[in-house]
Amino acid sequence: MNEELTLAFELPTAALLTLALGSIVLLLVLIVKVKLHAFFSLIIVSLVTALAAGIAVGDVLSVVVGGFSTTVGNVALLIGFGAVLGRLVEVSGGAQVLADKMLKTFGEKRAPLALAVASLFYAFPIFLDAGFIVMLPVIYTVARRLGGSFMLYVLPSIGAFLMMHALTPPHPGPTAAATVMGADIGLVLIVALMVGLPTWYLAGYRLGLVMAKGYPNFPVPNLFGESRVTEEHERPAFGTVILVLLLPLALIFYNALSNTLAADGRISEDSFGYALSQLIGPTPVALLISTLIAMYLLFIRPRKGSGKLGDALSDLIDNALAPVCSIILITGAGGAFGAVLTATGIGGSIAEGLDAMGLPVILAGFLVAVVIRVAQGSATVAATTAGGIMAPGVMELGLDGFALAALVVAIVAGSITFSHFNDSGFWLVGRFCGFDTITTLKTWSVMATAIGFMAFFLSWGFYALVA
DSSP: OOSSSSSSOOOOOHHHHHHHHHHHHHHIIIIIISOOOOOHHHHHHHHHHHHHHTTTTTHHHHHHHHHHHHHHHHHHHHHHHHHHHHHHHHHHHHHHHHHHHHHHHGGGGGGGHHHHHHHHHTTTOHHHHHHHHHHHHHHHHHHHOOOOOTTTHHHHHHHHHHHHHHOTTHOOOOOOOOHHOOOOHHHHHHHHHHHHHHHHHHHHIIIIHHHHTTTTTTOOOOOTSHHHOOOGGGGGOOHHHHHHHHHHHHHOOOOOOOOHHTTTSOOTTTTTHHHHHHOSSSHHHHHHHHHHHIIIIIIIIIGGTTTHHHHHHHHHHHHHHHHHHHHHHHHHHHHHHHHHHHHHTHHHHHHHHTTTTEEEEEEEHHHHHHHHHHHHHHHHHHHHHHHHHHHHHHHTTOOHHHHHHHHHHHHHTTTTTTTOTTTTHHHHHHHHOOOHHHHHHHIIHHHHHHHHHHHHHHHHHHHHHHO
């Protein structure tokens, strides 16, 4: 429990667990049955749950607002810049250029696989929320061009982003877990890819195709505004589009590499290169730089001399940002709900009990991560916290090398499972894909859980071979 909070009363762990389950049921009733907007439903349930959990009246609002503001502070810039960059790629015809290239290379029948493979590469250095938003226009364009259900094209890509975000450094969860447990980041990456690629193919790509059959006529959303088909001579060059899309990846990778080299003592934190990486490499700044360059290359330069260029660009940005405001609010409200569940202390209580049960260390670490994930929502927090809880036991066992790396991957696999209403990604991806709440549970949540469990069992098998 957060020591800074004042408790009107304390509930036992069993009562807190019942309260958490009850709050989820109440959310479903408000959203699905009452048809109350998700933003209002999440805030109302957060307030009610905080009061029922024994958080003093004077602290309830601070917990809710704190969770809301922290989540919005983390995602608003990523969503905003990503939405504008995505709209620029779509309006300029860049998405059509990429779609044509993909379909020519892979063929129309392999379009879902092509999108999923592209998502794997794009998801490697960039956060799930930002990378997915920028990829969406390409997915939209391919889906509109080939027809059929939007699910057929988007679910395999979602699987790619989920796997990379959950398992692979330099994403924050696996990086932090590896650091607190003393594992080598390079070995963790090797094991994560060995485990993650087959996991993505079966529990992401293949499972996505199977789930898509249940939604044969799901429409393509228009969240970035109405689609505009450009003539071939108006479209940017393929190299220009690739430059715009790869630039944020390059900047983010530069930042991650500099941090790794500085942590190993190979470069000085006082060096110009390191300082520059800290300025231009963080994801929000990398996306800002890339979006500004995209404005020039994809919109301003091709339209020079057309008149009222500034007004047209301003309208484009407004059209891109307007639909995502609701998504930002819902995502923030999901963070508020997660903060309330975290403040109850239920996750920590159950995790400590699991750690003390004498289970195999790899199973205990996975279950601890699952519990923390379900309780507070963030995969990054679940991976980091579970790694910290398991670190003392791991040190006593003297694990190192590939065995320790496999243990880290098993723990972070638990951090992606059972995504629900307190996970900001649940709302962000669901709303950008045009899913309602139940559809998000049946697709995103099921896929995340399948990826987590398959990755865990594969990493446990590898651990058994090398430990």
